[in-house]
Amino acid sequence: MCSCKSLVILLLLLAVSVGQRHNYTPCQPLVGDTLLRRESVRREYTIFGFTSATVRVNTGDNIIGCVHALDRWDDDTGGYAEIVGGGIGYNYVDVGITSQFSRGFHFDLEVYGQKPQTCKYLRNVALIFAPAHTHTHTYHTCGYTTF
Numbered sequence: 001m002c003s004c005k006s007l008v009i010l011l012l013l014l015a016v017s018v019g020q021r022h023n024y025t026p027c028q029p030l031v032g033d034t035l036l037r038r039e040s041v042r043r044e045y046t047i048f049g050f051t052s053a054t055v056r057v058n059t060g061d062n063i064i065g066c067v068h069a070l071d072r073w074d075d076d077t078g079g080y081a082e083i084v085g086g087g088i089g090y091n092y093v094d095v096g097i098t099s100q101f102s103r104g105f106h107f108d109l110e111v112y113g114q115k116p117q118t119c120k121y122l123r124n125v126a127l128i129f130a131p132a133h134t135h136t137h138t139y140h141t142c143g144y145t146t147f
Helices: 002-017
Strands: 034-043 052-058 063-071 080-086 092-098 105-114 118-122 125-129
Touching: 034 052, 034 092, 052 080, 052 105, 063 080, 063 092, 092 105
Parallel strands: none
Antiparallel strands: 034 105, 052 092, 063 105, 080 092, 118 125
16 A cells, blocks of 8 residues: 555656756846847757757847746756856846757747836936836936037
């Protein structure tokens, strides 16, 4: 009887572990964040070895607020991703991805943040047009300009 309980527990653990994705989602986009860039990264397998890549995503003048690396393979054979440069607070992120042994990988990289504010000058008054929902990101203040 004890072996039946052990077998059931083993089967339950196996059922839970099968079909796992290896997503890297250390943060959640904040109110006002938009999807700045989405890139798909795919590499084929290496026989008796690991496949790896470092992918740089630039966002121009936009400051990154959150980065997700979403594993497209749901059979627990995908790779592992981590931020190796830049990231939150920067305008670029370097994501390092490594496969499992003798496997490839397929990830979608999603970079969230807010677009910088734009300043319009009307006579001696600076008008600041910022996103409707602001949060903890620091915005550059428009300088005082005369015509």
